Amino acid sequence: MISVNEALGRVLALANPPEGESVALDQAAGRVLHEAAISRLTQPPFDSAAMDGYAYHHADQGQPLRVIGESAAGHPWTGTPASGTAIRIFTGAAVPPGYDRVEMQENTRRDGDMLTITEPSAGAHIRSRGCDFSEGDRIEPGRVLSAADIALLAGMNLPQVTVARRPKVAVLAGGDELIRPGENPAAGQIICSNDLAVAAIARAAGAEPEILPIARDTEDSIRESFDRAKTSDLLVTIGGASVGDHDLIGKVASALGMERSFYKIAMRPGKPLMAGKISGMAMLGLPGNPVSAIVCATLFMRPLIQAMQGLPAQRPIRRARLTHPLPPEGDREHYLRAQLLPGDDLPAITAFDRQDSSLLSVLSKADALLIRPPHDPARKAGEIVEYMPLFH
Numbered sequence: 278m279i280s281v282n283e284a285l286g287r288v289l290a291l292a293n294p295p296e297g298e299s300v301a302l303d304q305a306a307g308r309v310l311h312e313a314a315i316s317r318l319t320q321p322p323f324d325s326a327a328m329d330g331y332a333y334h335h336a337d338q339g340q341p342l343r344v345i346g347e348s349a350a351g352h353p354w355t356g357t358p359a360s361g362t363a364i365r366i367f368t369g370a371a372v373p374p375g376y377d378r379v380e381m382q383e384n385t386r387r388d389g390d391m392l393t394i395t396e397p398s399a400g401a402h403i404r405s406r407g408c409d410f411s412e413g414d415r416i417e418p419g420r421v422l423s424a425a426d427i428a429l430l431a432g433m434n435l436p437q438v439t440v441a442r443r444p445k446v447a448v449l450a451g452g453d454e455l456i457r458p459g460e461n462p463a464a465g466q467i468i469c470s471n472d473l474a475v476a477a478i479a480r481a482a483g484a485e486p487e488i489l490p491i492a493r494d495t496e497d498s499i500r501e502s503f504d505r506a507k508t509s510d511l512l513v514t515i516g517g518a519s520v521g522d523h524d525l526i527g528k529v530a531s532a533l534g535m536e537r538s539f540y541k542i543a544m545r546p547g548k549p550l551m552a553g554k555i556s557g558m559a560m561l562g563l564p565g566n567p568v569s570a571i572v573c574a575t576l577f578m579r580p581l582i583q584a585m586q587g588l589p590a591q592r593p594i595r596r597a598r599l600t601h602p603l604p605p606e607g608d609r610e611h612y613l614r615a616q617l618l619p620g621d622d623l624p625a626i627t628a629f630d631r632q633d634s635s636l637l638s639v640l641s642k643a644d645a646l647l648i649r650p651p652h653d654p655a656r657k658a659g660e661i662v663e664y665m666p667l668f669h
C-alpha cells in the first residue's frame with residue numbers, strides 16, 4: 278500500500294494538459310484563466326475627479342474664483358483654463374490639464390459665477406490617469422476568476438477571455454442493490470447516493486459531471502458503462518473496488534487495457550482506491566462505502582480536476598487543538614470526521630465518536646477531516662493536530 282501523498286502525486290500525474298476555450302465575461306466567473314489577459318486600456322483613461330465640486334489650480338487658493346464651465350462624467354469640458362478660474366465638476370469627470378485640485382462642494386460657497394473655497398481639503402481629490410491599471414498590464418493564467426477579476430477584465434475592455442475547458446467527468450455508481458432516490462426499495466435494496474455527492478464535488482471543482490446509469494454487478498454491464506464514458510476526460514467509478522466476488526471494477530478495467538497507477542492506499546477510509554488511465558482517459562476507482570467515496574473524491578478527484586484546468590496543486594491543511602484525547606493509530610493515515618469550534622489561539626477540533634465509513638449522517642455534520650498520520654501515538658486533549666476543511 279502506498280501513502281496518501283504518494284497516491285496524490287500519482288493521481289495528479291494522470292491529468293492531461295488543459296485546453297483553452299473562449300467565453301464571454303458573464304460566463305467566466307469561477308473558471309480558470311488559461312491564457313494571460315492583456316489590458317487594451319489604461320484606467321482611468323484621464324485624470325478624473327474623485328468628488329463632486331470644483332476643479333481649480335492650487336496656486337489660486339485663497340482668492341475668489343470665476344466659474345467658467347462644467348465637466349461631467351461622459352461630458353468633458355473643452356474650454357481653456359485660465360488663472361483665477363474654476364469649473365464645476367462631478368465625480369468621474371475628466372479634470373482638464375491646467376487644474377490640479379478638486380474641492381468638494383461642501384467646502385465651497387457659490388455666489389453667481391463667483392466661488393470661494395471656504396475650507397481647502399488637504400488632498401487633491403484627483404485620480405490620476407492610469408492609477409488603476411495601464412494598457413498592456415497582464416492577469417496571469419492559472420487562477421480561478423473571481424467577481425473582482427471579472428470587473429477588472431471588463432475594465433480592461435476584454436469582452437471575452439480564454440479559460441480552461443471544463444473537464445468532462447463521468448460518474449459511475451455500480452451495485453445490484455442500488456436504486457434511484459424516489460424509487461421504492463425492494464428487499465435488499467438501498468438508495469444510490471454516492472454518485473450525486475461525487476458529481477457535486479466534481480462540479481464545485483470546475484468539472485462538467487455526467488452521472489451515468491447505475492451499473493449492475495456483471496462484467497457486461499460495467500463494460501457497457503465504461504464504453505459510455507470513453508469521450509470523458511475522467512471516469513470516476515464508485516464501489517466494486519474491494520475483494521468480494523461481485524467487486525468487478527478492477528477486473529473490467531484491466532480487461533479494457535487500464536494502465537494501473539496504483540491500487541490500495543494506506544488510508545482510512547479509502548483503502549481500496551484505484552487509479553490509472555484507459556485509452557488516454559484518467560480513471561479513479563473509489564470505494565463504495567459512502568464516506569470512503571466522498572473522502573476520496575475530496576482528497577484525490579478534486580485536485581485532479583483542478584490540475585486538469587491548470588491550477589496548482591494545493592492541500593488545504595490547517596491546525597487545530599484537540600478537545601479530547603485520541604488513541605494511537607494503526608498503519609493507515611486516518612481521516613476522522615470532526616467538528617470545529619472557535620478556540621483561543623487555534624480552532625478547537627472534536628472528532629465524532631462514530632467513525633464507520635457508512636455513516637452519511639455523521640459526515641453531513643462534519644466540517645473537517647482530522648488527519649492522523651500512520652502510527653501516530655496517543656494524543657492528549659489540548660495537543661495540536663492537522664485537519665482539512667470540508668466542503669467549503
Ligand SMILES: Nc1nc2c(c(=O)[nH]1)N[C@H]1C(S)=C(S)[C@@H](COP(=O)(O)OP(=O)(O)OC[C@H]3O[C@@H](n4cnc5c(N)ncnc54)[C@H](O)[C@@H]3O)O[C@H]1N2
Pocket residue numbers: 450451452454455467468469470471472515516517518519520521524546547548549563564565566567569634
Ligand atoms: N474482505 C474484505 N472486505 C472488505 C475490505 C477488505 O479489505 N477486505 N475492505 C472494506 C473497505 S475498507 C471498503 S471501503 C469496502 C469497499 O468496497 P467496494 O468498493 O467494493 O464497495 P461495495 O462493496 O460496492 O460497497 C460498499 C458499501 O457501500 C454501499 N454503496 C456502494 N455504492 C453506493 C452508492 N452509489 N450509494 C450508496 N451506497 C453505496 C454498498 O451498498 C455497500 O454497503 O469494502 C470493505 N470490505
Ligand code: MOO
Pocket residue numbers: 544545546547548549564566569634
Ligand atoms: O477504506 Mo474503507 O473506506 O475504510 O471503509
